[in-house]
Every structure is written in structure tokens, then in C-alpha cells.
Amino acid sequence: MLEQQAPDSLPRIQRLDETVVNRIAAGEVIQRPFNAVKELLENSIDAGSTLVQIIARDGGNKLLQIIDNGCGIRFDDMPIVCERFTTSKLAAFTDLRSLNTHGFRGEALASISHVAHVSIVSKTAEAECAYRGEYFEGKLKAPVKYVPGNQGTTITAEDLFFNVPIRRRTLKSATEEFKKIVEVVSLYSLHYPRVGMSVRKAGSDGLTALKTPADSTVAANIRLMVGAEAADALIHVNHEDKRLEFSLDAYVTGPSFAGRKTQLVLFINHRLVESARLRRAMESAFTEALPRGAQPFAYVSLQIAPHNVDVNVHPTKHEVFFLHQDAIADAIQSRIVAALAAGRQSMTFLVQSVLPSNKQEQQQQQQKQSPVPRAAASQQLSQSASSSQSVIRSRVEPGVTNIEAFFGPAQKRPKLGADSGEAPDEDNNADGEPRQSANSTAANSASIVIDEGADCVRQSPTQTSVQLVGSSHSAAIAAPSPGQHRRVMRLQCVFRMQRSVEAQADAELCAQFRKLVFVGCIDRRLALAQCDCDLLLLNMQLLSEKYFYQVMCRDFGNFEVLALSEPAPVRRLLTALLSSPAYRTLAGPDCSTAGAEQLIERFLTVLQSRSMMLLDYFSMEIDSDGNVLSLPLLLKKFQPDLDYLGVYLLRLATKVDWNTESACFETFCRETAKFYALKAPFPGAAAPEPGAEDDAAPHSTQASQASTARRDPIERSVELALFPSMRAQFKPDTDCRNSRAMGKLVSLQDMYRVFERC
Ligand SMILES: Nc1ncnc2c1ncn2[C@@H]1O[C@H](COP(=O)(O)OP(=O)(O)OP(=O)(O)O)[C@@H](O)[C@H]1O
Ligand SMILES: [Mg+2]
Structure with a gap:
């Protein structure tokens, strides 16, 4: 039993000091820098802004600045704008029922000003000049001053949590915090595509981590944030339920897309919220209507009659309560199931x-x-x-049947991955070990295995490892998350290259390509595809080279990284290559006169002297010891044949015109496209190792040949990654027509005639 304490030794109950109360309250609203960004962004949107820029230093801890072109804050309101419970958005409690703004408590700016030094520069349309106020703990530090400035508001918060050291210690690294900021802005940009948003690190010289144009669309922003594959697979679901007083506007990826994990972005009455009940409903819909293991992306916007919603539930406003939760969840579930089923059918x-x-x-x-x-x-x-x-x-969907289904025992269809990993996953053996392909040159054969990190809306890095066999090299692909660091290239010569791709596109062939259905690979260079009733023979070597050149032009300066976890030594690769007479000619006339070693040093210098440019524009890293550390990643789930890495480097050194900018970019892009293009296996390279299941199952020679072909990781990635990507985006030119790169083999009608005669 506790000893009874003398009444005097008991701590007295006292009223907390107001600053302590305010700091505790602030700590509930602003827990991490991204919470502040969310509040400030919502204020900018409430102010009718069409452009919002966010700048962060040290993950937002040192500095957060948000600049908008909204209505501005009136001069007279400046003294109280950071005080608690001051708002222009709510006058009476009943107004909550018809709220059409994010803010309503007059709490956010006050909270920020209790844990950071805040300054606000603002100008309304009527004001002749902008004005600036500096705040701490809700109060102006000095009288508001007139300053130059445009209409809108710029809010700066410095040294976040400088007075709450415990909170500061619980924060993640600056990189993590910055990622969260980018993530939250990207989610809002999906919901507010009319507002152009950008996020960058302070001092990053205009390089943005995220930039969406004003007057965009949900689908366009999904393409930007989540990727082209998701955007191409989107199904738009619209529904209004008068009885339950809600409407649904959603974009969900159909069966042709599978991400690394299911992503659900939910807005209820324009608020980014979590709802366990709705998440369950959506997940049930996906399980019911999508192939097993599919990991879709879904953006869902729900409008529920305001009188049925309570938004004042959580300090960070990330939850809302609404009436008829179960009924609404069920209704949404059945709408999504119906839409996905219809989407799947529309593919026939x-x-x-x-x-x-x-x-x-x-x-x-x-x-x-x-x-x-x-x-x-x-x-x-x-x-x-x-x-x-x-x-x-x-048949328009290769998943229904493809040519491989007719040969040998059925092979496990790979689990699709959001960013990478689909085809490479197949390259793992049963133990999850990377399968190895033999090496022909000294150190340059590779197999690939994907090991991906956790995902948020495409913010976390993708990890892919490559094992170079025949040497001790192993490598990892560390690709930054897609969609997040897209920078705008303003190089005239790149525009020219892009324009010329557009100009040369053959509209008829493009339309035909969009309709193709993959049938199967004949080998690494030829594939069969169906177009309506015709069976076409595709020269994939030529077509893929053209496609990768288009990718080079399109993604110039924005390549993800294919990083070798073990450096590939240029000297060794070139030495092995130049020992073969076939490749010595590539090295040019000097090869016979100059010693191979001298020549290799010269080539290496050519590449190393451009290493900054190669890294900046092409994500290709060559270190000072002469090792290649990374390459540009042109297409997720597809790896170039690394047996050709030495040839690629040799061609870069000898075929790229390094003297003029435009010629350099063009020839570099062409050589990289050539490297990525499908081609016959490198002379002397061993075939992929047979898989265990094939040893167990005896079948005919023909079947086992087909089965062997099926195991070729490159052919698998043609089916799973390259072909779908080309089908969606490739722009064939007239050259494809002239060279009969898409030649008709036979038409179904002709075959029917033959069968009829039989
Ligand atoms: N970027 C801005 N442009 C114009 N006015 C703004 C801006 N930011 C804040 N304000 C004004 O400052 C007031 C206080 O903002 P604050 O975010 O603290 O509260 P709120 O938005 O009203 O409610 P909540 O605390 O729920 O966000 C707003 O009501 C608005 O009038
Ligand atoms: Mg607000």
C-alpha cells in the first residue's frame, strides 16, 4: 500500500502556462515538417491560388517557404493572422455544415508560429504594395512593414521546433522529411490539377523535385506522379447516389497495371484523409475484380453531403467521420468492381x-x-x-493466351511489380538467388534480380541488383523513384531531337502499333504480333532501337539510375574486347599503330573528361579509377544485354561526336539506344541456365526448345515490359514501313479460307 503523503508534499494542480498550452496544441497540429506544408498548401488553395511553390531546406527543418498567387491577406488582418482561433473561413459553428474550405479553426498559422519563426509577405489585389510581418508565438514581433511584392502570399517558417527539442529529435533524416513533403504535395496535386505546384530544395538552382503544370488533369498528374503504365491503365469511375447523398469520382488502374503495393489516395470533401473502412472496401473490390496479386493504384474523391460529415475529428485533420459509412463503403465497392469488370471486358x-x-x-x-x-x-x-x-x-490481351501457352508445361506468370522487377523477378531461381548467365568477354555478362524497397506514392528508391557473372562483379540498380525528380530541359538541341521524332512519326503505323497484341518472341530479334486479323512479323531489333532512341530524347536529363553495385572496370572490358579482331576495327585505324593499352587509356580519358555531363544528363557515372558505376535506366523491368557493355563503351568513345553539343547529344542517344536495342546474344555468350522445373518435366524437342526460349530473361522482358511500353508509346517512322520492320505474315481471313477448303 502506498504510504500516505503529507498534503503539502502533493504536487498542486495548477493552470498551465499559456505558452506551454500553445506549444502542446501546436505539437498536435504540426508534428513533422510535412504537416506544416500541408496546412500552408491548404491555405494557398483556399486562397484561390493557381500556382504554389514550396521551398525546403534541411527537410523543412531549417526553412519552409510557400509562395502562392492567391487572394492575399488584408493589411488590417496581418497583426492577428497568427493568433489562435483567428480565421476568415468560419464565423459560426453551424458554418461547419456548409464548409467549402480546408481551414476552419484558425489554428494552423498559430501552431506554426509557436514552434518556428514565421514571416508573412502578402498583397491583395486592392493593395498598392505588399507588406511583411514577422511573428513568434502568435504575435507580431514588430509593426508590419511595406515591402515590394506581387499579389499573393509568401509564408516562411524558419527553425521548426527550435523550442521543442524533443520533437526535433524524433524527426527522421532531412531526406526522409523532404520525401514526405514531396509526397504530400504530389497527392494534393492529384486532387487539384488546376493548381500548378512545385517543390524544391533551397539552393537547388531551380531543380524541382516535383512540378505539375497549372490547368492539368487528374489523369495527366497521375501519369507524372505514378507513371505512364498506371496512367495508361486508368479506369475512370463516376457515380452519384442520391439516397446516401454522396458522389464518387475515382481513377483506378485496371488489370493491365500492377504496382509494388496497393496505393489508395482518398479525398473526402477535398480533404486528404485516411479511412480504414473505405480502404477495406476498395481492397475487397480489387481482390474481386483484379487478377490475383495485382497491386493497383487508386485515386478516390468522395463528395459527401456536408451535413453528414464531421471534419473536426483530429488535430491534423487526417480523419473525418461521416454517416452511413458502411452503406457508402459497400456502394463504392460494387461500383469499383463493376467498373473494373467492364474495363476488363472492353479489352475484348x-x-x-x-x-x-x-x-x-x-x-x-x-x-x-x-x-x-x-x-x-x-x-x-x-x-x-x-x-x-x-x-x-x-484476342487482344496477351494474358488470355499467348504462343507460349501452346508449348510445354505452363510456367508461373511473374508477379507484376510497380516500378521494376517483373521480368527480372523471373530471373531469380527458386531460392531467390539471381540466375546467372555466362560471360563471354572478361567481365561483362549479367543476370538481374530486383529487390525493391517499400513504396509510397513513388517516392522511395527502387533497388535492383545485377550480378555480373564470370567475374566477381555484382551490381545493384538504385533507381530514384519515378516521377519525382523530373526536371524541365530547356536545351534547344534536345527540343530539335524531340521534334524530329514527332515529325518523322508515321500516323498510320502509330495507330497500327497501338492495336498490336503480343503473340511471342521468335528469338531476341524477331517477334510475332497480331493486328486485328493479321499476324505480323516484327523486326524487334530495328523497332526497339528506334524506340529507345525516342525514350532517350523524351527523358533526356531525367533518367533513373541503373547503378552497378560493383564497379565495371572500363580498362578490363575494353582489353577483353580489343583482343577480338572483330572489335579491333571498331577502335579505328590507330588500333594497329598505337598499343592497345595506350588506346584504351585514350578512350577512358574521352569518357572520364565528360563524366560530369554524363552523370548529369544521362545518369551514367564513371569514377576517377575508370570504373562504370551506373548507366541510364531507359525502361523499368527491362535491362540491356550487359554482355554488350564493353561494346557500348567502345562505341561511346569512338562513335560519339564529343565536339559539338547537338551532335554529341544525338550520337550519344543513338549509341545508347543501340546498346539497349534487342540483338542476338553476344558471340560466345552461353544460353541461360535451364530451370529446375524443366528437368523434371519431359517433353518433345520442339516443346523443350520453346521452353528454353521462354526462359531467356531478355525475351521474357520483351513480353512483359518492352512490348507493352512500345505498344503504348512507340512512334514508328516511315523507315519502319520501308524496311518492312512490321511485315504481315498471314491474315486470319486467309487462314479461314484454307480451313474451309479442308
Ligand atoms: N496563403 C494565404 N492566402 C490568403 N490568406 C491566408 C493564407 N494563409 C492564411 N491566410 C489567412 O489566415 C487565416 C489563418 O490561417 P490558418 O491556417 O491559421 O487558419 P484557417 O485556415 O482559417 O484554419 P485551420 O487552422 O483549420 O487551417 C486564414 O483564415 C486566412 O484568412
Ligand atoms: Mg489553414
């Missing part, structure tokens, strides 16, 4: 057949076979009914 289309047949019978057949919702089916049927020809079903 009807084409005309030359076979004479009973139209009605076929329509009935279609109706029986197709699980399409009745409305969609009848729409399809009415389309086909208007056609004078009968219809047949044409």
Missing part, C-alpha cells in the same frame, strides 16, 4: 470476319460467352449489328 473487341455466318447465332453466342454486363454487351452487339459482316472475337 469485335472485328469483322470474311466468314459468312449467321449473325444472330453469333450474337447469341457472344451473349452466352461474355460476362460483360448486359448494357455493355448490348452496346457491343448493336455496334456489330450495324456492320454488314458477321463478327468474330479477336
Whole structure:
């Protein structure tokens, strides 16, 4: 039993000092720098801004600045703007029911000013001049001064948590904090595509970590933030429920996209919130309607009648309560399931057949076979009914069947990864060890395995490791998260290269390419694809080289990093290469006169002397010891054949015109595209090692050949990464037509005629 203390020794209950109260309150609202950014960004949006810039130093700890072009703060309001409970957005408690702003408590600026030094420069449209106030603990430190400035508001918070050291110690590293800031802004940019937003580190010379244009769209911003694959797979879901008084506007990726983890971005009444109930509903919808293991991306905006929502639930406002939660969640779940199912069905289309047949019978057949919702089916049927020809079903999704399904035992379909890893995952053996491919030159053969880190909305780095076999080299690809560091290149010669790609595109071939359905690889250079009723033979060597050149032009200065975790020594690679007569000619006429060693040093100097430029524009790093540390990553889930790394370096040293800027960029891009392009295996390179399952399952020679081809990691990544990407974005030019790079082999109609005769 506790000893009874003398009444005098008991601590007295006292009123807390107001500054302590304010600091505790502030600590609830602003827990980390990104909370401050969220509050300030919401204020800018509430102020009707169309452009908002955010600058952070030291992850926002040293400095956070947010500049907007909104309505500004009135001069008379400047003295009280940072006091607690002062707001222009709410007058009476009942106003909460019809709130159309993020802010309503008059708490955020006060909180920030209790844990940081705040200054505000603002100007309204009516004011003749801007004015500046400096604040601490809610109060002006000195009278407001007139200063030059444009309409809008700039709020600066310095030394965040300087007076709350415990909170400071709990913060993550500056990099982590900055990432969170970028993440929160990118999520808001999805919801407010009309507002252009940018985030950069202070002193980063205009280099932005995130930049979205004003007047963008949700889909365009998803493309920017999450990537082209997600954007290409988006299904837009719109729904209004009068009874439950809510409307839904969502963008969800369909079955053709799979990320590294399911990402759900939820806004309720324009607030970025978490909702465990809605998350469960969405996840159930995905499980029901998407292939197993799919990891979709979903942006969901819910508008619930304000009188059914309580927004005043949490100090950081990251939660809201709303009525009819279960009913709304169920309704959303079924809408998403229906939309995903319809999306999947819309990937099956009807084409005309030359076979004479009973139209009605076929329509009935279609109706029986197709699980399409009745409305969609009848729409399809009415389309086909208007056609004078009968219809047949044409396969448009390689997942339905592809040529490999006809050979040997079924092979496990790889689990799709958001950023990288799909094809390379396949290269792991059963133990998860990277499969090794043999080396032909001294030290340059590679197999690849993906090991990805955790994901937020594409902010965390992607880890990919590459093992160089035949030597002790192993490597890791550390690609910065996609979409986050896109900088705008203003180089005229790059514009010219981009324009020339556009100008040379053949519209008809482009349209044809969008319709292609992958059938299978014949070898590393040739593939079969179906276009409507035609079977085409694709010269993938030529087409992929053109495509990678287009990628080089498009992503110039924005490449992710394919970083070798073990340096690849240029000298050794070139020495091995130049010992072969076939490659000595590449080295030029000097090769016979100058000694190989001298020549290699010369080549190395050529590359090293441009190392800054190579790193900056092409993410290619060469260290002072003459090792290649990283290469540009042109396409996730696809790796170039690293057997050719030595050839690539030799060609860079000898074929790139390093003297003039435009020629240098163009030839560098062409050589890199050549390196990435599909090609026959490097002479002397051993075939990929057979997998365990093949040893166990005996099958015919033909089947085992096909099976061997199937195991080629490069061919697998053609199917899983390169072809889908090309199908979505490649712009074939007239040269592709002239060189018959997409030649028709046979048409389905002709084959039917043959079968009929039989
Ligand atoms: N960027 C801005 N542009 C124009 N006015 C602003 C801006 N930031 C703040 N204000 C003004 O300052 C007031 C106080 O902002 P503060 O964020 O502290 O409170 P709030 O937005 O009203 O409510 P909450 O605490 O819920 O965010 C706002 O009501 C608004 O009038
Ligand atoms: Mg606010």
C-alpha cells in the first residue's frame, strides 16, 4: 500500500502556462515538417491560388517557404493572422455544415508560429504594395512593414521546433522529411490539377523535385506522379447516389497495371484523409475484380453531403467521420468492381470476319460467352449489328493466351511489380538467388534480380541488383523513384531531337502499333504480333532501337539510375574486347599503330573528361579509377544485354561526336539506344541456365526448345515490359514501313479460307 503523503508534499494542480498550452496544441497540429506544408498548401488553395511553390531546406527543418498567387491577406488582418482561433473561413459553428474550405479553426498559422519563426509577405489585389510581418508565438514581433511584392502570399517558417527539442529529435533524416513533403504535395496535386505546384530544395538552382503544370488533369498528374503504365491503365469511375447523398469520382488502374503495393489516395470533401473502412472496401473490390496479386493504384474523391460529415475529428485533420459509412463503403465497392469488370471486358473487341455466318447465332453466342454486363454487351452487339459482316472475337490481351501457352508445361506468370522487377523477378531461381548467365568477354555478362524497397506514392528508391557473372562483379540498380525528380530541359538541341521524332512519326503505323497484341518472341530479334486479323512479323531489333532512341530524347536529363553495385572496370572490358579482331576495327585505324593499352587509356580519358555531363544528363557515372558505376535506366523491368557493355563503351568513345553539343547529344542517344536495342546474344555468350522445373518435366524437342526460349530473361522482358511500353508509346517512322520492320505474315481471313477448303 502506498504510504500516505503529507498534503503539502502533493504536487498542486495548477493552470498551465499559456505558452506551454500553445506549444502542446501546436505539437498536435504540426508534428513533422510535412504537416506544416500541408496546412500552408491548404491555405494557398483556399486562397484561390493557381500556382504554389514550396521551398525546403534541411527537410523543412531549417526553412519552409510557400509562395502562392492567391487572394492575399488584408493589411488590417496581418497583426492577428497568427493568433489562435483567428480565421476568415468560419464565423459560426453551424458554418461547419456548409464548409467549402480546408481551414476552419484558425489554428494552423498559430501552431506554426509557436514552434518556428514565421514571416508573412502578402498583397491583395486592392493593395498598392505588399507588406511583411514577422511573428513568434502568435504575435507580431514588430509593426508590419511595406515591402515590394506581387499579389499573393509568401509564408516562411524558419527553425521548426527550435523550442521543442524533443520533437526535433524524433524527426527522421532531412531526406526522409523532404520525401514526405514531396509526397504530400504530389497527392494534393492529384486532387487539384488546376493548381500548378512545385517543390524544391533551397539552393537547388531551380531543380524541382516535383512540378505539375497549372490547368492539368487528374489523369495527366497521375501519369507524372505514378507513371505512364498506371496512367495508361486508368479506369475512370463516376457515380452519384442520391439516397446516401454522396458522389464518387475515382481513377483506378485496371488489370493491365500492377504496382509494388496497393496505393489508395482518398479525398473526402477535398480533404486528404485516411479511412480504414473505405480502404477495406476498395481492397475487397480489387481482390474481386483484379487478377490475383495485382497491386493497383487508386485515386478516390468522395463528395459527401456536408451535413453528414464531421471534419473536426483530429488535430491534423487526417480523419473525418461521416454517416452511413458502411452503406457508402459497400456502394463504392460494387461500383469499383463493376467498373473494373467492364474495363476488363472492353479489352475484348469485335472485328469483322470474311466468314459468312449467321449473325444472330453469333450474337447469341457472344451473349452466352461474355460476362460483360448486359448494357455493355448490348452496346457491343448493336455496334456489330450495324456492320454488314458477321463478327468474330479477336484476342487482344496477351494474358488470355499467348504462343507460349501452346508449348510445354505452363510456367508461373511473374508477379507484376510497380516500378521494376517483373521480368527480372523471373530471373531469380527458386531460392531467390539471381540466375546467372555466362560471360563471354572478361567481365561483362549479367543476370538481374530486383529487390525493391517499400513504396509510397513513388517516392522511395527502387533497388535492383545485377550480378555480373564470370567475374566477381555484382551490381545493384538504385533507381530514384519515378516521377519525382523530373526536371524541365530547356536545351534547344534536345527540343530539335524531340521534334524530329514527332515529325518523322508515321500516323498510320502509330495507330497500327497501338492495336498490336503480343503473340511471342521468335528469338531476341524477331517477334510475332497480331493486328486485328493479321499476324505480323516484327523486326524487334530495328523497332526497339528506334524506340529507345525516342525514350532517350523524351527523358533526356531525367533518367533513373541503373547503378552497378560493383564497379565495371572500363580498362578490363575494353582489353577483353580489343583482343577480338572483330572489335579491333571498331577502335579505328590507330588500333594497329598505337598499343592497345595506350588506346584504351585514350578512350577512358574521352569518357572520364565528360563524366560530369554524363552523370548529369544521362545518369551514367564513371569514377576517377575508370570504373562504370551506373548507366541510364531507359525502361523499368527491362535491362540491356550487359554482355554488350564493353561494346557500348567502345562505341561511346569512338562513335560519339564529343565536339559539338547537338551532335554529341544525338550520337550519344543513338549509341545508347543501340546498346539497349534487342540483338542476338553476344558471340560466345552461353544460353541461360535451364530451370529446375524443366528437368523434371519431359517433353518433345520442339516443346523443350520453346521452353528454353521462354526462359531467356531478355525475351521474357520483351513480353512483359518492352512490348507493352512500345505498344503504348512507340512512334514508328516511315523507315519502319520501308524496311518492312512490321511485315504481315498471314491474315486470319486467309487462314479461314484454307480451313474451309479442308
Ligand atoms: N496563403 C494565404 N492566402 C490568403 N490568406 C491566408 C493564407 N494563409 C492564411 N491566410 C489567412 O489566415 C487565416 C489563418 O490561417 P490558418 O491556417 O491559421 O487558419 P484557417 O485556415 O482559417 O484554419 P485551420 O487552422 O483549420 O487551417 C486564414 O483564415 C486566412 O484568412
Ligand atoms: Mg489553414
